[in-house]
Amino acid sequence: MSYSQDAVSSQSPAPDKAIIRFEGVTKRFGRLAAVDDVTLDIREGEFFALLGPSGCGKTTLLRMLAGFEIPSEGRILIDGVDIASLPPNKRPVNMVFQSYAVFPHMKVSDNIAYGLRMDRVAGEEIRRRVDDALELVKLSGLGERMPDQLSGGQRQRVALARALVKRPRVLLLDEPLSALDAKLRDQMRAELTSLQKKVGITFIMVTHDQDEALAIATRCAVMNRGMLAQVATPSDLYEFPNSRFVADFVGSVNMFEGVLERDEQNEAVVRCADLSAPVYLDHGVTGARGSTVWVALRPEKIEMHKRGPGQQPFKMEDAPQGANVVAGEIRDIVYLGSETNYEVELEGGRRVKTFRSNLTRYDQEDFVQDEPVWLAWHACSPAVLLS
Amino acid sequence: MKERPAPRPPKDRPGPLEYLRRWPLRIMVGVTLLFLYLPLMTLMVFSFNDSRRNIVWEGFTLKYYEKAFSNASLIEAFSNSLTIAFATTVLSVTLGALAAVMLWRFRFPGKTAVEGGMALPIVVPEICMGVAMLVFFARVMPWPQGLPWPANLGAIIIAHTSFAFPFVATVVRARLASFNRELEEAARDLGASEWRTFWDVLVPHMQPGLIAGALLAFTLSLDDFVITFFTAGPDTVTFPVKVYSMLRFSVTPEVNAASTVLIVLTVVLTAAGLYLQARSEDRKKG
Numbered sequence: 001m002s003y004s005q006d007a008v009s010s011q012s013p014a015p016d017k018a019i020i021r022f023e024g025v026t027k028r029f030g031r032l033a034a035v036d037d038v039t040l041d042i043r044e045g046e047f048f049a050l051l052g053p054s055g056c057g058k059t060t061l062l063r064m065l066a067g068f069e070i071p072s073e074g075r076i077l078i079d080g081v082d083i084a085s086l087p088p089n090k091r092p093v094n095m096v097f098q099s100y101a102v103f104p105h106m107k108v109s110d111n112i113a114y115g116l117r118m119d120r121v122a123g124e125e126i127r128r129r130v131d132d133a134l135e136l137v138k139l140s141g142l143g144e145r146m147p148d149q150l151s152g153g154q155r156q157r158v159a160l161a162r163a164l165v166k167r168p169r170v171l172l173l174d175e176p177l178s179a180l181d182a183k184l185r186d187q188m189r190a191e192l193t194s195l196q197k198k199v200g201i202t203f204i205m206v207t208h209d210q211d212e213a214l215a216i217a218t219r220c221a222v223m224n225r226g227m228l229a230q231v232a233t234p235s236d237l238y239e240f241p242n243s244r245f246v247a248d249f250v251g252s253v254n255m256f257e258g259v260l261e262r263d264e265q266n267e268a269v270v271r272c273a274d275l276s277a278p279v280y281l282d283h284g285v286t287g288a289r290g291s292t293v294w295v296a297l298r299p300e301k302i303e304m305h306k307r308g309p310g311q312q313p314f315k316m317e318d319a320p321q322g323a324n325v326v327a328g329e330i331r332d333i334v335y336l337g338s339e340t341n342y343e344v345e346l347e348g349g350r351r352v353k354t355f356r357s358n359l360t361r362y363d364q365e366d367f368v369q370d371e372p373v374w375l376a377w378h379a380c381s382p383a384v385l386l387s
Numbered sequence: 388m389k390e391r392p393a394p395r396p397p398k399d400r401p402g403p404l405e406y407l408r409r410w411p412l413r414i415m416v417g418v419t420l421l422f423l424y425l426p427l428m429t430l431m432v433f434s435f436n437d438s439r440r441n442i443v444w445e446g447f448t449l450k451y452y453e454k455a456f457s458n459a460s461l462i463e464a465f466s467n468s469l470t471i472a473f474a475t476t477v478l479s480v481t482l483g484a485l486a487a488v489m490l491w492r493f494r495f496p497g498k499t500a501v502e503g504g505m506a507l508p509i510v511v512p513e514i515c516m517g518v519a520m521l522v523f524f525a526r527v528m529p530w531p532q533g534l535p536w537p538a539n540l541g542a543i544i545i546a547h548t549s550f551a552f553p554f555v556a557t558v559v560r561a562r563l564a565s566f567n568r569e570l571e572e573a574a575r576d577l578g579a580s581e582w583r584t585f586w587d588v589l590v591p592h593m594q595p596g597l598i599a600g601a602l603l604a605f606t607l608s609l610d611d612f613v614i615t616f617f618t619a620g621p622d623t624v625t626f627p628v629k630v631y632s633m634l635r636f637s638v639t640p641e642v643n644a645a646s647t648v649l650i651v652l653t654v655v656l657t658a659a660g661l662y663l664q665a666r667s668e669d670r671k672k673g
Contacts, residue, residue: 068572088575101573105591112586118578162577 006365019044019202020170021067025074027060033060034060037074042170047196047203049217050305051210053066053249058206062172065204066095076255080168094163095172096177100155102147108158109143115166133165136195151182164199173205177212189215210250216239222246235239243387247296254302254352256295260287260384269323270295270384274350280323282379294385301381302354304342305374306365318379325376328352330367342367344375427650434643451640452648461645464629470537472608475547479604480597482548483555487596490556491563509557510549517617520546524618532620539623546618547608554607555600559657564594595664600636602660606653 018041027035035057042048050058063069064076067088075082089144094115101287103111109130116126125170127209134140147155163171176192177185193216196203207213213220214234222237222245230246231235243248244255258272258279268281270293279295287293319325331351332343340363341355352375356367367373401408407416437448455461508516520542524530530542566589574584584610590597612627619628626649633642 066446066576067573068575088572089578089580093576095576097569097571097573099567099568101569103570103573103591113579114574114579118583159573162573283404303494 003091013079017044018042019074019079020204021077021080022061023075023077025061025064025071025076027057027064027069028072031056031371033226035064035071038226038228040073040221040228040231042202042204043219045202047078047193047204047216047218048084049213049220050204050206050223051213051220051250052208052223052229054208056223058208058223059174061223062095062206065170066093066172067091092169093172094168094170095168096156096163096176097186098160098174098176100152100179102155102158102162104147106148107143108139108145108150110141110161111138111147111158112165116161119166121136133161136164136199137161151168153180153188156180156188160195164195164201168201170202170204173203175205175207176205178209185212192216214250222249224249239383241296241383241385244294244296244385246292247383247385252299254297254299256297256350258293259295260285260289260291263287263289267379268384270382274346274348275326276347277326278323279382280379281382281384282318285384285386287384291386296383297352297377297381299341299353301357301377302352303376304344304354304356305376306367306371307374313333324379325343325374327372327374330369330371330373333367333369340367345374346375396510407470426521430643431650434589434640434647436640436643439639440637448535451644454468455641455644458641460624461626461629461633464624464626465645465648467540467623468609468626470482471543472605474537474540474544478544479552479555480601483552483600483604484559484593484597487559487563487593491560491566503667505553505556508553513550513611513613515552516546516550517614520549520614521617523670525629539620542620543615543618543623543625546614547611550611551604551607551616554572554603555597558600558603559593559596562593566592598660598664602657605656609649609653 001258020040020042022038025035025038026033029385038057038061044053050061051058051217052058052371060069064071067086067090069082071084076084077093090174095263103114105116112130113126116129121129130143131140134143137160139154142150142154147158150158156179175194177188179260180188189212192203192205205217207212216238217234219231219233220237221231224245229249237246237250247253248255256272256274256279258270260268260274261271261278262269263284265284266282268283269279270279272279272295285293326346328344328346331345332341334341337358338368339357340354341353344352344354346352433444433448434451435447436444437450438445486505488507490498524542524546530545533539534541569618570588570592571584574588575581579587610627612631615625616628617633619625624632626645630642630645633639633645
């Protein structure tokens, strides 16, 4: 009888049911609203990420769920039950803390058993469940160790096991990977994902690292100044940001301010002061004609060419002649192994980031410093933002 | 090719930071130790001196130890001192730890004043504390006379606790500064009540501070003279007070012997405390 089967069988198979619901939740510290009128559903079995810069309220939101902060306004429901009045020790959620908070004076196995002892689980069952939990996080045989005999990564596994062994409805993770070094972080990312699939528990993670959120989460909420900026899947966040804040916070972006010049059913044109050519889109946007909009262009969606329009082999066939192509000179080259980043200065002086994958060991084109180049993009690549 | 003289092996030369292997520091260490311990050594050595007057060495004897141990009033003073020290330690550690937790954990109006007030017994001259205690127990709260032992020591225990617990509070507070609040939250998150959290997480963290504080309180109480002198009655003489009264007649080797016993006792207790502390650190490391 393995731990994971236990956990899965104890759950109702309703994948789209909201397990957690924030209803108009506001938290004020003095006059400052750390969380401002957040309404959010988190569904059963999700790996949900709360993403945002420091001070955006994501940790406060998590701590309200755990019971360490009380909302100033609004309700928090778990399985439809308002948990506002429950103290942290009575809530069906468990947390993995940023510092791991493994009890330093207890053996690993006692750390993991602590929550079960508090629940007055029988001794025999405690032993069995602790062993299962140790196996789950790949720490079998280390139960007798003291925490300071473990590495940082192992301590985090103890914290994970200690929370999961209680079979919570929701597992909360506060910046789970921030204290690990780069190599270990990649490994732990993958393990968190597979662990979540294995135990089938809803995970909610707080992070300021957008790579981490994109890599792990099934759905993300981007927060800014206490409010939800956008809630979407990682790819939607990246490809279809709803605001300049989200476009800028998630990934790297070139942002151009412009005026919406044309807006039809399946094409639109934006004219930007910094770009010599108009930006042509093969779809309509929802803004009013003549209004100020922002064009967000991801660096990897910009192609760099040595030759200009009309000269072979250059071609950007999905835009009319003269659109979506601008000229510039390479000002900065950063070689990163798998790819090379370029900074290109346009005619007006604006710098644009782009990069090329190093597909072969010898770059056939060999772009050099101060070389004149053409930048072009497809009609479907730019995102037009209204705010 | 000319043969070069072999360089001295590096082990012979002191490294750049090995000051203890150079003569200036050795002399400093030697003089310091001499200055610290020579008076104590003299006291101990002369406790074995076979002479009524304690000036010239006349030969080895243990008779002053015998004399000291058969001196009923000295033994009584000694047991009084130990009892007082023990009670003071228990009270001071409890009170001091609670005060430290209060000051560390809560914010309340007048906190700074409370913190300053707590430090007062540490900085006020002992003689003033002594007089204050004398007046307090004479006028405000007279301790009933003629109580059976050990209740008759109550006044002294209260006086000692009042100056010892701020030391405990200071030590424990310093220890609490390194406490990770997430540990407390983790315990709550895992289902512990506030009370369980206090015992399961906070107290283990405070433990080294509690032991250090207990040692401090014990030694402070055991060798306090001034405050005790003002609070002690005729039937509640403590060891330091007794030694002082013996000195008024003459400095006999008996006083030396009694003092030596006290020194040895203090050293042994301190060593035991340090051992306990080291063991609890070790246990953490496993």
